[in-house]
Amino acid sequence: MADLHVELVAADRSIWSGEATLVIARTTSGDIGILPGHEPLLGVLETGPVTIRTTDEGGTVVAAVHGGFISFSDNKLSILAEIAELADEIDVARAERALERSRSDADAGAERRAEVRLAAAAGDR
Template identity: 75%
Template structure:
C-alpha cells in the first residue's frame, strides 16, 4: 500500500474535498507539481488549472481551481483556492456560455477560467 497524505481542498466559500490521497497534481506559477507522502515542505501560488487527487481508495478526484495557494508540511497538503469546483459539479452548458461571452468581450481571465472548467469536466468523464 502506498503511503498517504491528508489533503484539504478549500475554496473561499466552502470545503470542496478532504481526505487521504497517494498523489496530488496541481498547477503552480512554477509549473505543475506532484505531491506524495514525504514530500519536502512547500508553499506555492496556484494558477488556474485542474487539480487531480488520487485517493487512498484508488479513486481519482478532479477539480477546477482558480488562484490561491498550496502548502505541504507534516504529510498535510492544503490547497486554498479563490474558487474551486469538483468536475462533477461543473455545468458544461454554463461553462460553454461563459467561454463564448468571454471571447466576445475579449476577457482573457474569464476565457481561461471557462476553458479550465470545460477541460476539468471532460477529464472526469
C-alpha cells in the same frame, strides 16, 4: 509508503478532504506533483485543474481551481483556493456559454477560467 492527507478548501466552503497517493496542481512555477514524503512547500496556485488520486481503487477527484495557495508539510497538503469546483459540480452548458462570451469579449482571464472548468468537467489534466 504512507498516504497524504488532503484538504481542498475554497473561500466559501470545504470542497474535499481525504487520503491520497498523488496530487497534481498548477503553481506560478509550473505544474507540481505531490507524493507522500514530499519536501515542505508553500506555493501560489494558478488557474488550472487539480487532480487528486485518492487511496480508493482507481479513485480520482478533479477540481477546477482559480487562484489561491498550496501548502505541504508532514504529509498534510492544504489547497486554499479563491474559487474551486469539483468536476461533477460544473454545469458544462453554462461553462461553454461563458467560454463563447469571453472569446467575443476578448477577455483572456474569463476564457482561461471557462477552459479550466470544461477541462475539469471532462476529467482532463
